[in-house]
Amino acid sequence: MIENKELEKIAATWRATCLRMSILGKHGHLSSSLCYIDILVYLYKNWLNFEGTDDRVADKFLLSKGHGCTALYVALADGGFIDKAALSTYAKPHSALQCHPCKHALNLLENSSGSLGQALGIASGIAIAQKKEQKNSKIVVLMGDGETNEGSVWESAMFIKAQQLNNVVAIVDYNNVQAVGKTDEISGQTDLAEKFASFGWHVKTIDGNSFLEIADAFDEFDTITDKPKFLLAKTTAGIDFIDKATDALWHYRIPSNDEYELALKQLNAEPMV
C-alpha cells in the first residue's frame, strides 16, 4: 500500500500531465479528468490488481464518461500499460489516444466510450460472464454526475441488483458541473446516493479528493459482499483557477501558457510528458 503523502504527489503529477496533454492536443474536457484523479490514483495504485493469473481474473476499470479520458491515459502510462511518450499524441489525428477512448485504436481498454450511460451495462455483462465461470474480479465503472441524467444508467442499476452482481462498483464523480448547467439543479436537488440506495445498492458518500476518505470507502467496500457498491465522490479539480470558475467553463477550455505555469506552481509537480 502506498501512503497518502506519496499518493498526493502522484496525483499532482497526473494533474500536471493532464493539463499538458490538453495544451498539446488542443482539447478541453479538463475538469472532467482532473476531478476524479485522486480516486483513479487510489484505484490504480492501491485497490485494483490488473495482473490476471490462472486462478484470478484481472480487475476491470471501465471509464463510462469517455470525454474525461486524459486521466485514464495518464494512469495507463504510469502503470506501464502504454508508452509515456504516447501521451503527447492525445487527441491528435490518428492517435491511439483519442479524445473519446476507442478500443479499436487502443485494444487494452475494456470498452470504447464517448456515448454516456453505457459502461454500467457493459460491466453487468462482464459480471455475468465472471459469475458463470466463478472467477470474480472487482469491476469498477466511473461515471460523471451529469451522466446519471441518462435513463439507461438506472436500467443498469436495477439489473445489476436483480442479478446480484455484487462485485460491481459504480463511482460517480460529483463535481456538480455538467456541460451547460449544474447537476444539482438538473436533477432537482436530489441525492444520487439515496437513489442508488433505493435501488438496493450499498452506498457511500465521500470527499473524493481526500485520500483518507477514499481509502476508508474502499476498505468498507472490501467487506460488503451481498450488494453492488455505489460511491458518490464529491470532487473538485484541485487547481484553484479551475475550481473558482462558477460555470462549466473548464468543461471546454484549454489553459493558456500562463495558466499552465500557475497550475504547475500550485501543484508543485512536473508533467510526465
Place this chain on the structure above:
Amino acid sequence: MRRAFSDTLVEIADKNEKLMFLTGDLGYQVFTELEEKHPDKYINAGIAEAQMATCAAGLALSGYRPIIYSIASFMTGRAFEQIRVSINYQQLPVLVVGAGGGYIYANSGVTHHAAEDMGLMSLLPGMQVLSPGSPEEVKSLLWQFFETTKPAYMRVGRFGEPEYEALAPVELGKARPVAQGSDIALLSTGDSVISCVEACQLLAENNINPSHYQYHTIAPFDETTLENVLMTHQHVIVIEDHFPVGGLYSKVCEYKAKGQYLSNLHRLGPKHELLFGAPSIKELKAEQHYDAQGILNFCHRLLNE
C-alpha cells in the same frame, strides 16, 4: 418462425457453452424449454432494451455469444444508440432479434409497427441483417450466425409460417433461388417469400413462370445474384414488408443506379406513411397489394402492357 427460433435456441444451447439469451420481458411460454433446460443461459432482463444491449456487449467482450430479444420496434428503435455504440462500434458478435418486424403487429398500432427495423440496422456498417421467411430459414441462419464473428440483426416473424421448396439451401449472405423462370423476377425478403410462392403457383396456371429469389440476408447484400437478375429479366419486382426506404428495395435501387440495365424495377409493399386505423396484417397486405393476389395482378398487368 418463433417456434423454430425457440427450438433452435435450445439446440444451440445444448452444444454451445457460450450462448446467453436475454429477453426484454417478452416471449410468454415461448422460451420455457430453454429456461428449464438451461437456466444458466436464460435471463429475463426486464423491459430494458438499452440495458440488454449493453449487457450483451459486456458478455461478448468476455467471450460469450449473447442473443437479445424483444419486439422489433422496441429492440431496434429504443436501443439503437446502445446497439450502435456498445455492440456495433466494438464489432461484437451479438445477435439482436426483433420479433414481429415490419407490420406483423399492424393491428397493435403505430407503436408496434417496425417497418424501419431493417433500415435502421443496415445503416450500421458491419452489421449483418437477416430476414428469414420460413422456420427452416430461421433455424439455418441462426446456426450460421454462430459461425460468424460479427454482430447481426434478425427479424423473426410470427408463429405458423409454412415451409416452402427452394432450389438451394440457405446460405447466409446469398440470395436463395426459389424458382428459375423468365421475363419477370420476384425478389422477396422475410415472409413475403410465401406470398411470392403462392403467386407463382397461380401464375403457372397461365403458363407464366417468373424467377424468384429470396433475400433472407439484406446485409451483406448479394450483388452477384442481383447483377444476374437485372441482366436477364425484363421486369424485376421487389416484394417487402418494410418501408420503401432502408429495406430490400433500397438495396436494389442503390445497386441498379450504379449501372445501366434495361430491366424495369418495381416494388410492392407498404407506403412510407404512418399507418393509422390498426388494420390486420392480412388486410394491409391486400389493401397495399403485396399479398399473393396483389403480386399476381401486378404480374398480369406488366405482361399485358
